Amino acid sequence: MPTAVPYHRESDSESDSGSEGPEAPSHDYAHRDDSPDSVQELDPIEFPDYFLEHNGRLFHSSLTAPYPLPVDTPEQERLNALNTLVKHMIGARYTTEGPVPQILAQEPDKRKQALDICHGTGKWVMEMAENFPHVLFTGVDIVPIATRYPLPNVTFEVGDIIEEFRWSDSAFDFVHARDIALSVRDYRTILPDVARVLRSGGVFFSGEWELKARHQLDSRQPAGGAFDDPCPLSRRFFQVVNAALESRGILTDVSHISGYLHDTGDFHHIQSSSMFIPVGGWHDDPRLADLGAKLLFVQTRFADSIKPLLRQMGNSEDFIERLTSDFVNEIGSVVGIVAAFHYVYAIRM
Ligand SMILES: C[S@@+](CC[C@H](N)C(=O)[O-])C[C@H]1O[C@@H](n2cnc3c(N)ncnc32)[C@H](O)[C@@H]1O
Secondary structure, three states: OOOOEEOOOOOOOOOOOOOOOOOOOOOOOOOOOOOOOOOOOOOHHHHHHHEEEEOOEEEEOOOOOOOOOOOOHHHHHHHHHHHHHHHHHHHHHHHOOOHHHHHHOOEOOEOOEEEEEOOOOOHHHHHHHHHOOOOEEEEEEOOOOOOOOOOOOEEEEEOOOOOOOOOOOOOEEEEEEEOOHHHOOOHHHHHHHHHHHEEEEEEEEEEEEOOOOEEOOHHHOOOOOOOOOOOHHHHHHHHHHHHHHHHOOOOOOOOOHHHHHHHHOOEEEEEEEEEEEEOOOOOOOHHHHHHHHHHHHHHHHHHHHOHHHHHHOOOOHHHHHHHHHHHHHHHHHOOOEEEEEEEEEEEEO
16 A cells, blocks of 8 residues: 555546535645655545455455454444534534644744544544634545545545654644544554654644443442442443454553653643543433433444454354343443543643
């Protein structure tokens, strides 16, 4: 696979019947000074090379990337739902509060640049590009599943983040990485490249969902004491999922990313936070109940998307069906289950 392939098309708007409608904006990429000769524009005819079909689901075709989830329409719907969910959770922190709007603020004689690693369907990039039209956004993903008609200040590329990033040192003011933990075996391996492509004073944002079932009463249980677990089937589900991911070499604990950033010695002002979101619409607060309903959809879809990995690990169809349907029934009926989203901001030294 070429290192990086922009897959927007400047000249095929009339002949191309992409799913995002007939209107393709015109582009001017002449200002990009970070486009080495190795970058080629991807002809849509080549798109199938990036996908592999197995048992009715579509995956990336890389032989080396460990990412285990499908990348097809049901999974893209899950990613879009997650994007909406996170926007409701921390949207203002992307656009009006904290270090991100500050670092992306317009400055005379300076073209700001932002990179989204593992952009997925590209919704976040497109929304940010609309909010910050003076900033150039680049998204990179192992499959071309974002719109082929991005805004003029957006480039989507195909590339593998396990390989060395193609961008030059200090190329970006902001690097965003959300829900990428299953895309790499060890999160720490991408941090030298993240640090390298960020300019001094630039911002790195990491946001990851924990693969773990929690209950709001967990902290009230006596340590070491026996208790009636309100969500044993969800805990069992995540235990099996984590074991499967680990046997594929993927480290799944996302609670240490701020520590990893600290260990690089390349960042300062590392601020980490966690949000606990209800799973299901059980919360009294209508806003949290709404977020919970969205998260219930996302986790139900996840149960379906993780089945291929569980099959690859040699589990029987009966076992997988029981494990996933028990999980889905439990999160859809038990009051008090929550999921954690850990996020970190760090400033490049
Ligand atoms: C869980 S999705 C998250 C997408 C997006 N960041 C979001 O928050 O909506 C993970 C994405 O990583 C991509 N991916 C997986 N392995 C990758 C790799 N080695 N290099 C680049 N992208 C990868 C997948 O194709 C998928 O789109």
